[in-house]
Amino acid sequence: MSSIDPTAISRTRSPDLISGYRLEKLVGTGGMGEVHKATQLSLGRTVAVKLLNAELAKDPSFIARFQKEAAALAALSHPNVVSIVDKGKTDVTYYLVMEFVDGPSLRELIRAPQFDVFGALRRMLEICRAIEYAHGRGVIHRDLKPENILLDQQAGGIAKVSDFGLASFLEDASPSSRYALTSTHVSMGTLSYMAPEQRVDAKNADARADIFSLGVILYEWLTGEVPMGTFDPPSQRKPGLDRRLDAIVTRCLKPDPDDRYPSVTALIADLELLVPGSLPSMLPVKLTRVQRIKAGVSKVVRFTAQAAAVLMVLAASFVLGTAFYLSGERERRERNDERKTPRSPGAAIMELTLKEKTKQSAPSDVQTSPAHRSLTLGEGPDAQSILSTGRAVSFEDKSLVFPWQDDEPVGRVRVDVTNRDGDILSLKARLLAEAPPPTWDRRLGDMMKLYQPLPSPSVAMLLTGTSGRYVALVHNGVGEPLRLEWDLGERRGTMLGMEAPKPKADPVAPGAESPKADPTAPDAESPKVEPVALELTVDAEGRLEAFMGTGKARRVLFEPLVLGTGWVEQFGDAPFPGFGCLDAICRISGITYVVKQSPPGGTTAPVPTPLPPPVKTVAVAVPAKAVVPKKAPPPPPKKQPARPAPKNGKRR
Structure with a gap:
């Protein structure tokens, strides 16, 4: 191999070195050459041009490696992989033209003083999905490190994997015979990020070597250090980290490839559990x-x-x-045709206005104090007014029920709370959405929509303001992800969370055989679907959060939606609690609504527990001291008329 001229990289390049491109600026250098920011003259767009070092352009092995990187990039088309535009040759060297990523490398982000755990895990998922896609296309990177991962600022800071110069192709991929460059028992890559088997024999290292490199990157990102030899778990190096990360990193960094994750897909599945709102990944499957x-x-x-x-x-x-x-079937079919345009469940429910409303009262228990008001709906000595529109509602066994109605698939209820002043809010309930009954009308209508997916049964917990402003926590049935939707004027969006829990079958007694399903049985029992406990909260700082479950099983569903301290104004008025039902039979129980007023001058803690006791002590003690001393002195003056005692003495 020829030695590299140290001045060759820094030498000034002619702008018109490559036909069709104008070199603008040198943006990076490496062992194999240099990268220039350039303009593609035919389209006027900015690209990155990678030039092979002129000395290395004389070495057949480096030329083949350069061509190999072009072949690897040409085989990949993924939003988290740098895409290739063109390749070619000049009189003195070879070049690749790639998309220009305007942003820093992951190395600069790791060195930054600020650290966001959820942001790091989200970008780590993007990197893993890029490698998952590459493995599905038969490409192993073999040189993953922070310097080879770029962050595209124009695309919101998403991660893009680059530099496939050391990539290898799996045996069933077509380019393997053309680019089988690595010899047996040869180490290739960056030592600190290489798997143990790759250091000994890079040619025979498989996709699990990339999993080891991903583990090193994740550990360094979380702790600021590269794991060497026997290393401490991330949560010990940086207190406050989720301890589940310890098991993920440790499994990635196992010395034996058989002890690591079998695929990047399995690693993604564990990481997704730690990132609220992350969308489930899909493995690209190669069919035989x-x-x-x-x-x-x-x-x-x-x-x-x-x-x-x-x-x-x-x-x-x-x-x-x-x-x-x-x-009237024709009219209903036309209305269904209008609903073919995809709409979110929250928007479909909120389209119902309360102009044609039905007012009714419901049993409730109301607790009030100067800075606190709570309402439990469904039971209690008080009567609470509710407004319904669309489908009729009723109370059955302490539950708010939306029964099925063929001519009206949507229903909405607003709890007409009178006192809603406060900046701390909590709305809890247990929600259940069941599919409508399979009547002949519905079966016939469904058969006529063979190519149109049926709508999912949906039930929603709502906070509604004025002018159609709302926040909705939507449950779309078992196996579907929970949704958080909001439309607050200029701010609107949607987040997807974890799936609603699936029903559990009754346990089988020890020694007993599991009952086999009888397809001829008309009423075969299936596991009972239980309602899902959900909660919406807003604290005094305007952090809106959603939870699922109660007690120790209570889990955060999404990242907090930060509305700010003036969050009530974004609703237009203090929000009303409410519920909605769409294409389902809905049951809502355990409804509890609490609104509080944070103490003046105290915005650091959402629920200031130390302040109420002193207020109560003063309120009780001051009247007691003010009343007792005033009533105690009057008796002595009344006893003064008993002074005739001296007269009695005279009688003696």
Whole structure:
């Protein structure tokens, strides 16, 4: 291999060195060459041009490695992987043209004094998804380190993996024969981030070597140090970290590849549990020829069944057409057609106005004090007014129920609380959404929508202000992610959280055989679906949070939605608690609404517990001292008329 001229990298380049591109500025250098910011003249866009060092351009092995990086990038198209634009050759060297990432590397972010755990884990998920995608396309990076991960500021700071110069292709990938550059028992990569087996034999290292490198990056990001030899868990190096990270990092850094995560997908599954609001990842699956044939046969069978069903529906609709028109089915079908445009459940529920409302009273228990007001709905000696619109509601067994109504799929209720002054708020309830009954009308309507997914049953907990402003915590049924939606004028958005818990089957007694499902049984029992305990809270600083579960099982669903100290103004008025139901039978129980006023001058603690006792002591003690001394002196003057005692003495 030729030696590298130390001045070759810093030498000034001619702007028109490469035809079709104008070199603007040198932005980085490395062992193989240099990277320039450039302009693609045909499109006028900014790109990055990577030039192979002129001395290395004479070495066939480095030329092949350069071509290998181009082949690896050409095989990948992912938002978290730097994309390739072009490649070519000049009179003296070779070049690659890639997208220009305007932002720092991960190394600069790790060295920054500020540290955001959730931000780090979110970007770590982006890096893992890029490597997961590369492995699915048969590409192993083999040189993962903070310097090879760039943060695109124009795209919101998302991570992009670059520098695939040492990548290898799996045996079943086509470029393996063209770019099998690594020899057996040769170490390639950056030593601190290399897996033990890669240091001994880089050629035979598989995708689990990248998992080791991801573990080193995560450990360094969390603690600021690279793990060497026997290392302390991250939570010991930096107190306050989630201890579940210890197990994730330790498993990534196992010396034996068989003890690590079997795939990046398994690593992502554990990381997603620690990142509120993260979207579940999808593994790119490579189908074999047999699987592709099976999928094609299944598609043909499914299409045939659907075609037969369509013919049956057409025949049935011809016979029952008159009945549909007479019963108003045509009007309902037109309304369903209008709802084909995808809408979020919260927006669909809030479209119902309270102009055509029904007012009714519900049993409740109201507790009030100067700075505190709580309301328990469903039981108690008091009567609470509620306003409903859309579907009718009723109270059954201490629960607010939206029964199914064929001509009205949406219902909404507002609890008409009179005193809502306060800047600390909590709304709790147990929510259950069940699918509507499978009537013949619904079955026939569903058959007519073979190519349109049926709407999910939804039940929502609401905080509603004026002019349609709201925050909604939506439960879309078992197995579906919980949603937090908000529309507060100029601020609106949606966050997805963890899935609602699935029902648990009854345990089987020891020694007893599990009962087998009988397909002929008309009423086969399924595990009972339990309501989900949900909670919305807003503290005095305007941090809106959502929780699932109670007691020790209480878990945060999303990242806090920071509204600020003037959060009430964003609703237009103090928000009303409420509930909504969409395409479901909904049951809401355990409804508790609490509103508090934070003490003046104390905004650091959301619930100031030390202040109430002194206030109560003063309120009780001052009247006692003011009343007792005033009533005690009057008796002595009344006893003074008893002075005739001296006269009695004279009688003696």
